[in-house]
Amino acid sequence: xxxxxxxxxxxxxSAVAKRLxxxxxxxxxxxxxxxxxxxxxxxxxxxxxxxxVLYRGIMELDPLPVVxxxxxxxxxxxxxxxxxQAKAAIASVGIFKDAILGNSLFSLV
Numbered sequence: 001x002x003x004x005x006x007x008x009x010x011x012x013x014s015a016v017a018k019r020l021x022x023x024x025x026x027x028x029x030x031x032x033x034x035x036x037x038x039x040x041x042x043x044x045x046x047x048x049x050x051x052x053v054l055y056r057g058i059m060e061l062d063p064l065p066v067v068x069x070x071x072x073x074x075x076x077x078x079x080x081x082x083x084x085q086a087k088a089a090i091a092s093v094g095i096f097k098d099a100i101l102g103n104s105l106f107s108l109v
Contacts, residue, residue: 018043055095055096057083058086058087059087060083068082068086
């Protein structure tokens, strides 16, 4: 699989890897047949946990585990700006139906 470090491409590669793994199991009779693509499959317990940690950090229920890209650890205003933009993006695509910008109340769709 060839892809860049962009999130959308990584997500697409994850879907392709998952599909190729299932096809290998169907065509060769063994789920371990062929090269392992599990490193590219983000649809796992680890991936789901990482996504929940990110959402909880954005909704300010827990601290973010890392400094977001483009933010500086010694400038909390940059992190706050990232969180506000992320909340707006999450609300605009409907991931959280009751995302209140500036408040940490939310519910999953």
